[in-house]
Amino acid sequence: MQIRPDRLAASSALALLAMLSGCSGGSSGAANLSPARCAATTATKFCLVSCNLGCSNTECSVSQIAQNQPITLTFSQPVDPNSVNSGTVLLRTQSGEPPIGDLLLNGNTITFQPKIEIQGGVTFFGFRANETYVLTLPAGTGGASLQSVSGEALGARVTCQLVVSRGIIDLDDRPPVPTLLSPTETTGVSRGTTIVVEFSELIDAAPFAGTGEGSPIEFSVSRAVPSGGSVVCDDLAPRVPLPGVPRVVLDPVRNKTTVSFRPSLQMPGDTCVEVRVTDRVRDLSGRAADPVLYRFVTETAPPEDVAVIEEFDGDSRLDAESSSTTWANGVAVPGRLGGSGLHGEFDPAYGTNLGSGLYQWDLDVAGGIVFPADRTLSGREERVTDGAFEFTKFHVPAGTTVRFVGTKAPRIRVRGEVLIEGTIDVSGLAQGQLATALLPNGQAGGPGGPGGGRGGNGADQSNGSSGFDGADGADVVVSATHAYAGRAAGTGGPGAPQFPADNNGVTHNYLTQCVQVPPGAGGGGYWTAGGAGHALQAPNTPPELGPDVVGGTAFQLFPLIGGVSSLDHFLVGGSGGGGGGGHIYGHRDGTPIMWKVGTGGTGGGGALAIRCGGTMVITTAQPAVAIRARGGDPFGNYQHQTQGPPGPAGGGSGGTVLLQSAKSMIAQGVIDISGGLGVWIRPGASQALRVETRGGDGAPGFVRAEVPGNPTIGLLQNVRPAADPSMVGPLLDNDDRSGFVTRWYATRQIFPPTFQRYEVEAVVDGNPVTFSDDPAHGVWAPIGAGTAIEVMFQGADVDPRDGSLVGIPTEWRSTVGAHQGQPGIAGESIDGFRFTLVFNRRAGVEIRKVSVIFRL
Secondary structure: OOOOOOOEEOOHHHOOOOOOOOOOOOOOOOOOOOOOOOOOOOOOOOOEEEEOOOEOOOOEOOOEEOOOOOEEEEEOOOEOHHHOOOOOOEEEEOOOOOOOEEEEEEOOEEEEEEOOEEEOOEEEOOOOOOOEEEEEEOOOOOOOOOEEOOOOEOOOOEEEEEEEOOOOOOOOOOOOOEEEEEOOOOOOEOOOOOEEEEEOOOEOOOOOOOOOOOOOEEEEEEEOEEEOOEEEOOOOOOOEEOOOOOEEEEEOOOOEEEEEEOOOOOOOOOEEEEEEEOOOOEEOOOOEOOOEEEEEEEOOOOOOEEEEEEOOOOOOOEOHHHOOEEEEOOEEEEOOOOOOOOOOOOOHHHOEEEEOOEEEEEOOOOOOEEEOOOOOOOOOOEEEOOOEEEEOOEEEOOOOEEEEEOOOOOEEEEOOOEEEOOEEEOOOOOOOOOOOOOOOOOOOOOOOOOOOOOOOOOOOOOOOOOOOOOOOOOOOEOOOOOOOHHHOOOOOOOOOOOEOOOHHHOOOOEOOEOOOEOOOOOOOOOOOOOOOEEEEEOOOOOOOEOOOEOOOOOOOOOOOOOOOOHHHHOOOEOOOOOOOOOEOOOOEOOOOOOOEOEOOOOOOOOEEEEEEOOOEEEOOOOOOEEEEOOOOOOOOOEEOOOOOOOEOOOOOOOOEEEEEEOOOEEEOOEEEOOOOOOOEEEOOOOHHHOOEEEOOOOOOOEEEEEEOOOOOHHHEOOEEOOOOHHHEEEOOOOOOEEEEEEOOEEOOOOOOOEEEEEEEEEEEOOEEEEEEOOOOOOEOOOOOOOOOEEEEEEEEOEOOOOOOEOOOOOOOEOOOOOOOOOOOOOOOOOOEEEEEEEEEHHHOEEEEEEEEEEEO
């Protein structure tokens, strides 16, 4: 901002206390005063008689000036204030730009005082460094020149050329000297006093951007100690910076600076206050002040109880990312979904780190998945052994894969928001390679994804008799109480039969080699029927091919049953693929008969449910997959060799992904529910080995997405294979529990207060109820109490200015004060808190007010 130098201060109150000697730019330091008379050639008795630039009546002998140098002009008579303006005292660069400053009049002296400005933490002075300015005082009548009080116009024109080459100079040639103006007492000082320090000259105000370490003046408090009936400062007590921002006022008329500081928080009673002037205080030339320490003690203050109150008029203090609730019009009410949030914020690292961003969560691990006490809402270690998780919020970062394994379907409740940028994998596990088919036992069927069915075992090596068939894959996995449990039978992929049936059926139809080609096993069924296994070709004519093996049957989920939760109805684990049968193809006539085993069918995709009280966003971009619930895949493909590969197995079906949000859902990422592939025996290179057979592919699984309202198929944008309209629907489910967590509240105290208790004023089933950790004030309601609400608190060091977290918080605690045998949230640096509250929704709860009471 540019301030034009035509602002005039024209009263005796604005008179300069000193004429700033020593600014003559190389002269002896005096003002080069001429006799107070005009030259003989001057037309009037009103003329310039002296200045601090070595002026004569018409010019200046000094041409080199500093950026902060005042210019003083003394005239032969008192000057008429009405004639002083930017036209009669003209100071400009050659391009017409004025310096920044003020014109000050005192009798017969005019002073141009350069102004100091701070922009972006940088100090700017009135004159621009290395610039050339021209000072012009026009002469003559007509109102275009200065006039004396008696009405005479300036008789001679004055012109001076000034080059700003001297940088910043120390006008008084000594360090800035501080004086404590307020308070004037050293004891019993008001807790709301404003601290004022005055300096003997103008100082650089740019560094005064804060009050902590590095500030030119440090304002701090410490606990005072008793001494002789009063309190005194303790040199060993820790210092706490006073919050607030100093106000710096530069007074160019008096050539002084005042720094005033009023703490943004009331100072405690019986407290030692220190004002430390450091050598970081510097005058305009950069000369440092000598360090000075001032101390005083505040007045005694009686103890008092103070409360921080949340009245739910708005949700500015709500941590929406971790909450399912509505705060408005003085009431907090529960959201529809979300659960308790007991296990805290989701972290992939609770699983086993397998490297490259892959974390495996084994839902069958002994002892369960462990959540440490410092991360749970109960403040206790929690273990999950049944696959049911309750988080406050759920985020899978980009580049991270969370793979669930085991027999239990993961059911994830999230109180707040779900954001999936990486990948969640509940697929059936892939099968390994059989190095040879000449084994005594067939390959075991592969495990399904968590909650999915296993694949059927491959046939064992035949002894030449019949019955060495591949085993059927497991049916889709549903509870015995599922409305359509009876439809699950037959959904697993059928195993492939032994072919031929026994040694008596072995033929050698091509170059004395057996080319009786067995069929592959059937693929597991789910949303559709599984793929059939086929024997596709043999080199002899006519080809001798085993019979086709049908895939598993489809499992019908519709029509929906009224009153049944989607979480119970749609959470179905995929079926397994059938195991490969025993066979003899590739055997040569005249050699011992050696039957081959079958490969194991792959498992079905697992079942995954994620339901949240907040928004759900699935953002993984193609070709990456956000949620993978595929049936298991076999090891690559086998190529026919002379010895002969194992009998081909079928693939498991895809699994289930159930997504529910009580607010909104964006599912842009890929959700893959494809069935696993059947084993493919590819033809060999020679005509004798032109044998081909393959197992059936598993059927696709199922996705269900539910949000309030009437969603359309557009909700599921990237499902593999493409989504069906039946895969979206309105949200009808509710959770028995939901809740919220707040942002941090600052008690706005300089020293940590003593927390007394909490009080939660609620309405339960229409009746007012107060909950509190203090038995004298209400009902205690910690996590796990089974009360209509359950509430926990965390304490921490909180910045009083913006409520941001400064230190490491305590674990969640069930009391605020020291009640119920609990310590509360007390601590040496605990001056703030937040709380989490769980609604038991069946109780019909509304929260009207939460108060945290502490003592000063």
